[in-house]
Amino acid sequence: MKRTGIFFAHFQGERLKNFPGALEGLLDKPGVSYYDAVYGSRDGLFYLKPVAERLLVKVHSQNMTESVKRTGDYESALYSAGGTVQAAEEIRRGNIDNAFVFTSFGDHHAGRDFYHGICYFNGAALAIAMLKEKKTKRFAIVDTDSHHGDGTRDIFRRDTGVLHICFCHQNYSDDYNKIDIQIPYDTPDDAYLAKMKEVFIPRVEAFKPEYIFWEYGYDATKGEYGNKGISRDCHIRVAELIKTAADEICKGRLIAILCGGSTRDIAAYTIPRIIAILAELNDRFPSV
Ligand SMILES: [Zn+2]
């Protein structure tokens, strides 16, 4: 069994209204630790910490940070991205093996000097900045949100130490370990999973990252706003593939970060199952 950290911040929106209630039956398992931005003082829980401003300036420009402050969401954005940084720190210290991070705002549209799609700060990039201070050198980011991870790509564009594999609307590949895999509309689950096996798995095996970050957006699900036609069960099978890869390549060091997606029922269906896969509590749900 793996030790899995759950990092929970929820400040706005409908999609996480069923949480943390939807995690019932998982939170009390011995390997599962729960970090909450609000209710950390309850017995047996841990506080989720906001991103330190010292780290923020390493990734985002002063300009961009000032413009987030003007939205009124600055404090909650620091907590939203903070879960990913704290997850990386807890894994680095050996307190947990892997993590699922609930964000209130997304991640991957936050670049060095811009943001859109209410992705204020880039939690994966901030976690990588922290880990680089601790002499970690190689990172993989796999992005299965329906849209292109332009913010993440902007931050790491010429950084060959970061393998960025993005499932989006275009085919692209360069010498800096940046790859886009085109997912057309009406993609069957098997075709999606085949691309994951044919491109992501060999690239990440060859690259040998020390940590894998997974931008888990579910907006590519049929009926969602980034609809690519895949089923909700496709995400569960993707989780199994990425988890297995992390176990084989980087001692299981995997951080799943909630990215795009709007409907409550898909969140409530997929996220507990993904956490069960991370924590190796697969008997909790029937397999898909
Ligand atoms: Zn998206």
Ligand SMILES: [Zn+2]
């Ligand atoms: Zn892309």
